Amino acid sequence: MPGVARIRTLVLHVGLHHTGGDFLTESLRVLRPQLHRHGVALLTDDDLAGLSHRDGWATRPDSAAEIATDFEGELRVVAGAALDAARRSATTPRTLLITSAELSGRRPPGLGDRDTFRPFAEPAIRQVVDALDPGRVQIVLHTRRQDRLMECCYVSEVQRGRHHSFPHQFPNRYEPVFSYVALVERLMALPRVRGVRVRPYETIGAGTVSFVDGFLGAVGLSGRLDLSDLATEHHESSLYSRNALRLALAMNPHLDTERERSLVRSFLLEEFPSPPYTEARFISKKSRARIIDAYRDDNEHLFSTHMPDLPRDSYASLEATRRLGSAAPAVPVSAQPFMQRARRAAARRLQRVRRHPDRRE
């Protein structure tokens, strides 16, 4: 397959659901030409969505093993096309960046995670690595405090037309089943994986530009791209508000077809958006504290081991997590080199003018 054999580094953004993956993907799409110029080819969920044998990807319990080989072939084709596109801008693309929520499993965290957190992350990643045969693999994982992660995943299931209860989806919510530490260790143990870069989603509160710039560190491009075209605001607008959730739970049991579910979903998102309606936070204060407490030790270990630059108690309370959203620098990291470059250019112009005062610019 053209280009695939030349992948030196495969960077996999294992986009856990509700950790800013859509926003990041949209940003990367905007940055694609710049990524190409720096030798980074990009594959997003959109590129993978069109694969006719996608069901052969081992991202869920009922994936079709008999078409796994077909999926891998198609994956090589789209990866080759992505590398070819990058090659037109750079002499030799050295990195392929794949960002997809499915790398951690197709279904959002829920009942299927009651024994192991993201049980399909390993087979899904292993299959991609085997198919593309890169020199080395780097994984990027965004985390989110478990109570909010569960809350968002529940809302998104209701958005899909379900109407079960929160405890039904998360029967083990007070046990530290959603262990990021264990997940990182499992990912690290995969063949050819050289490192897992872990960052908390909540830092997006400090600025979308710095969030994207931080992510670009995974491909060695932090501070090197022009991020001025990126959206500066990020709302989880595609999630139901509290009112919409209440209405959906009442209406969903009466919907029979996907068309009906889609109509209701669009209506509720359009007429009851958050803001101005309140965000769907429905876990009681007491239950939230219990969930946070259940994960305290594990999360402290996560921060001290994998994110030593951040306070180890960042997931230990609502207030501590909120501080993550204000800890990043106010001036976008990416803006700094451009400002420096602009200052240097101005200084050069000044020098030229001093040397040749009669020459017009």
Add this chain to the structure above:
Amino acid sequence: MDNKTVVFHVGAHKTGTSLLQKYMRDNRRRLQMRGIYYLARSDMNDLVGWGRPLVEHPEKLADRVSDVLGHLVYQTLVTSHENTLGRPVARGGEHLYPGCAPMIEALGGVLAPYRAKVFLYVRPQVEFIESYYLQLIHQGNTFTFDEWLDTLDMDRVSWVPLTEKLMETFGRDRVEIVDFGEIRLGQNEFIQRFFRRIDPGFDFEVDYKPRRNPSVGDKGLTLALAANPHLNTGDEKKAMRVFLQKNFSNVAYPRPVLFTEAQRQAVRDRYDDEYRRITGTA
């Protein structure tokens, strides 16, 4: 003023009043050319409302009618306001419009100086009660049909006391009771017949295509009953109403089954004869 005519279309609810009102609103100029002034529904909200403004300040409506008909150009004033008779099917009522008497009396006083014609369109009780129930749910109520039906005395849903009161007040020859079943002839014919009843000379072609306002289908009703308890504001209720009308109407889904067949038959047995008598239908 005795050569001037006032036509008052008093309802009932769910009998094509919106269609007639929208036609007259959209064809105001055309009607004016025939000497007809349409006193708009929006004005009637202030002058008549649900009856109280009419009973307490009949002079406001009287002044308005006098102003219009004082104009040489207008020979006929037509208005249509289904809330004139108050709220229908009210709990504990003696008949379908239990609170209508004071409104009819006040209206009688207002129209006394003129040649008046009063129109009341009616439909059989089964259809009327079902249709009005759907409107109540449309407005955001949450009770089931059976719960609502439990509050009604089906021996007291006759049209007769209302029609008798109208005739007693305005005179038999000035009140016309019309079967809403005419709508089956098509809405243009329905409108045309309304004007021919006012004056056989008003025999003009009607070609009107208003935006349809379909009622909800069975699934729309189920969804409304599920969602309504969670709607807090008028805007939310309106948004839900429009959504359900657009996507879950009886055009795409079966009509809701409300009365059982036995209930339906019982009501028919009780009221069909008098219905035929008051509307003159076979």
